[in-house]
């Protein structure tokens with residue numbers, strides 16, 4: 001089978017590998033679609049350090065079980081994965097904070113993932129509830145968004161929300177946040193410098209989409225009577241995004257630096273200002289089992305628009321091109337197409 005292997009900073013290769021063989025209790029997933037995630041790009045760029053190369057990338061997987069050596073999993077089941085495999089027993093795992101488990105192993109980070117025709121999902125992942133089975137009626141185009149949607153649902157639960165919220169960035173994450181916040185009955189403002197992405201947001205029914213020119217930001221602050229109750233950064237937390245967040249949040253408001261942040265970047269805050277303005281600063285990372293189960297239900301119920309965000313597909317053989325497409329900001333969401341879809 002073909003795979004895309006991350007070997008280290010700026011080193012990704014197309015590699016032929018044997019289809020993984022299973023031990024007792026493992027299952028084999030045939031990958032239908034696997035989303036290319038911004039975190040994979042950040043790893044390739046050398047901006048984040050939570051990957052263990054060499055590894056087959058890919059953690060946003062939609063696929064089908066084609067071989068099962070686990071008594072509770074049967075062939076032909078439609079599945080995705082909770083890509084954070086953990087011990088299942090420590091203090092963190094017991095309270096659904098698996099992401100902080102010291103024995104964490106990420107699919108597509110530390111264990112070979114879904115930029116491949118097939119992937120092996122290990123027994124201990126199944127036994128700790130990390131294989132997510134969905135009804136056959138769920139399309140892969142929707143299913144591949146389950147993990148990123150779970151991240152957004154987790155962040156929505158953690159964020160201090162009041163009436164108005166600004167989302168920075170109209171990529172897939174910003175578009176999911178916008179929809180979730182609208183469903184929650186919040187007054188939502190989406191900020192995005194790129195015209196294509198602003199138009200795309202409109203096409204998904206997001207009403208209040210702003211650019212980030214000085215005039216537009218001024219207008220936003222006026223409309224909201226002095227700033228937003230909450231700002232969620234759904235973009236890379238570069239200095240421009242950080243400054244914008246502080247510019248538009250109201251006194252007492254909350255900023256969630258959800259977006260990726262580079263390992264060499266610091267947040268500098270004037271403590272006196274922070275004290276008197278009372279800003280609530282936070283970050284939300286990844287998902288919980290709870291948020292993934294909420295995401296699963298939402299996808300089964302078709303309660304959110306996801307599939308239309310999949311704008312670009314590449315076969316695994318063109319995975320390097322797919323990565324460069326995403327690196328250059330092409331489309332909204334890009335996926336690699338595994339063996340199953342090519343055979344059909």
Ligand SMILES: [Zn+2]
Pocket residue numbers: 037038039059060147148
């Ligand atoms: Zn992801």
Ligand SMILES: [Zn+2]
Pocket residue numbers: 086087088089090091092093098101102103
């Ligand atoms: Zn644990």
